[in-house]
Amino acid sequence: MVDRARKYFGCTDAERAVFEGAIKLAMVYHQFLGVPLSRSTAPSLEKAIEEAVRLQPWVESARVHIDRGRVGKGKDRYGYRSLEGRMLSLKVVTRYGSARAECAMEFVRQLDYPLMFVRKVERGKVKKVYSRKPISDAGKSVHRGKARDHR
Numbered sequence: 001m002v003d004r005a006r007k008y009f010g011c012t013d014a015e016r017a018v019f020e021g022a023i024k025l026a027m028v029y030h031q032f033l034g035v036p037l038s039r040s041t042a043p044s045l046e047k048a049i050e051e052a053v054r055l056q057p058w059v060e061s062a063r064v065h066i067d068r069g070r071v072g073k074g075k076d077r078y079g080y081r082s083l084e085g086r087m088l089s090l091k092v093v094t095r096y097g098s099a100r101a102e103c104a105m106e107f108v109r110q111l112d113y114p115l116m117f118v119r120k121v122e123r124g125k126v127k128k129v130y131s132r133k134p135i136s137d138a139g140k141s142v143h144r145g146k147a148r149d150h151r
Helices: 013-032 042-054 068-072
Strands: 059-066 088-096 099-108 113-122 140-143 146-149
Touching: 013 042, 013 059, 013 088, 013 099, 013 113, 042 059
Parallel strands: none
Antiparallel strands: 059 088, 088 099, 099 113, 140 146
């Protein structure tokens, strides 16, 4: 995949991989919270979220889990709940150039907060484990008027 936007990013491949993972997490959080669901619809919602994330560039994998125990608690009189951050766990792996980032979101009880964080970053030769085409123009971008090699 050719990255026509590369020249706008003044960062390394690793930083870009983290950025791409982080915006995928934020998309899920801000687009899907509030969606009505029940225990029986949770699996199809997980799949829909995963597929929406995988459509975006630089995504190697996406895994979503909705805590069924939390879904079953506090149903309203119509038999469903709305998706909340405390119900959602998400892992996204992005690959950009020579780097791979694993970003995640989980509800952290000690913080009482659905935390988004970087779990791992790999730099250098990254083994290809997915079916998308590798970046064909990896390497050069424009930063402050000068060509910059990100390899």
